[in-house]
Amino acid sequence: MPKDGKISNSVIRRLPRYYRFLGELQEEGITKISSGELSQRMKLTASQIRQDLNCFGGFGQQGYGYNVSELRAEIGGIIGTDKRLNAILVGAGNLGKAVALHLNFENCGCKLIGVFDSNPELSNTPIGNGKILSISFLESFCKANKPQMAILCIPKESAKELCDKLVELGIRSFWNFSHFDLNPEYGDEDIVVENVHLGDSLLTLAYKTNNR
Ligand code: NAI
Numbered sequence: 001m002p003k004d005g006k007i008s009n010s011v012i013r014r015l016p017r018y019y020r021f022l023g024e025l026q027e028e029g030i031t032k033i034s035s036g037e038l039s040q041r042m043k044l045t046a047s048q049i050r051q052d053l054n055c056f057g058g059f060g061q062q063g064y065g066y067n068v069s070e071l072r073a074e075i076g077g078i079i080g081t082d083k084r085l086n087a088i089l090v091g092a093g094n095l096g097k098a099v100a101l102h103l104n105f106e107n108c109g110c111k112l113i114g115v116f117d118s119n120p121e122l123s124n125t126p127i128g129n130g131k132i133l134s135i136s137f138l139e140s141f142c143k144a145n146k147p148q149m150a151i152l153c154i155p156k157e158s159a160k161e162l163c164d165k166l167v168e169l170g171i172r173s174f175w176n177f178s179h180f181d182l183n184p185e186y187g188d189e190d191i192v193v194e195n196v197h198l199g200d201s202l203l204t205l206a207y208k209t210n211n212r
Pocket of ligand 1: 162176196197
């Protein structure tokens with residue numbers, strides 16, 4: 001950890017990528033890797049990698065490189081993939097279903113424990129190993145199960161009211177796919193938000209394509 005205990009946002013953003021790359025190396029049966037080779041694969045400089053890992057005390061040995069499984073386990077520990085964050089998902093439409101069914105929550109240190117929707121036609125319909133619950137059960141469910149994280153797959157218009165409710169119910173961590181901008185609303189330092197806009201990524205690609 002750095003002396004002030006703060007890791008920069010850009011380092012935090014690179015950690016999942018290290019974790020993923022090291023997982024792929026493990027799958028390929030690679031047990032150790034030189035910093036040069038890792039940097040080539042990841043398209044980062046060796047010094048960038050060293051600097052990043054030094055934030056957490058540094059790993060690897062001069063002349064040996066990195067032990068892949070040890071480094072992956074260390075990075076997993078830093079991210080907290082060994083913990084289990086209980087998550088709920090609200091909005092079981094097209095996007096919500098895709099997120100609920102196709103993401104490996106466990107790999108990310110999370111567990112999806114409930115899926116909610118306000119459409120009565122969806123209540124009790126199967127999703128994965130469970131059933132979609134009516135939003136009317138949200139409060140009692142949260143009180144009983146104390147989820148730490150909410151995944152929002154609802155339209156923008158419903159997001160503010162729902163978030164206020166979820167904050168009231170003790171949720172402090174939001175993975176927000178709704179196009180409602182949560183950050184300015186919840187200035188509370190204790191509340192963490194990851195806004196996901198697939199459209200932004202596509203716009204970035206469009207720009208790059210048009211300006212090659
Ligand atoms: P959808 O209409 O298929 O699903 C939305 C679901 O949310 C519906 O089942 C509806 O009953 C439910 N819902 C609405 N208000 C609710 C509330 N207050 N509590 C509980 N459930 C509620 O829409 P789709 O395609 O799944 O998209 C959902 C939202 O995500 C849209 O607003 C869309 O703009 C946004 N979106 C965001 C993307 C991103 O990259 N961030 C990508 C695609 C869509």
